[in-house]
Amino acid sequence: MIRFDAMLVALAVASALGVVAAQHQSRKLYIELEREMARAHSLEVEWGQLQLEQSTWAAHARVEKLAREKLGMRPPAPGQVVVVEPQS
Secondary structure, eight states: OHHHHHHHHHHHHHHHHHHHHHHHHHHHHHHHHHHHHHHHHHHHHHHHHHHHHHHHHTOHHHHHHHHHHTTOOOOOOGGGOOOOOOOO
């Protein structure tokens, strides 16, 4: 009977240690999940800022202004424009 009681106590202690280890692992994984979710949010914010910056840099008026000022480009005269029709 004493052996049986000792075995039950040992099983209860082992089970309790297993529960503690599982809870610890669960908490570690939850903290890691929260950290990664915060990182994903900051990356989404950065992506939005980069898209806004790209649209600003690629604005038609800005590109045209730079082409005129820095490259000295001008629109072609009406007689210089050649329209090419696609072949069927």
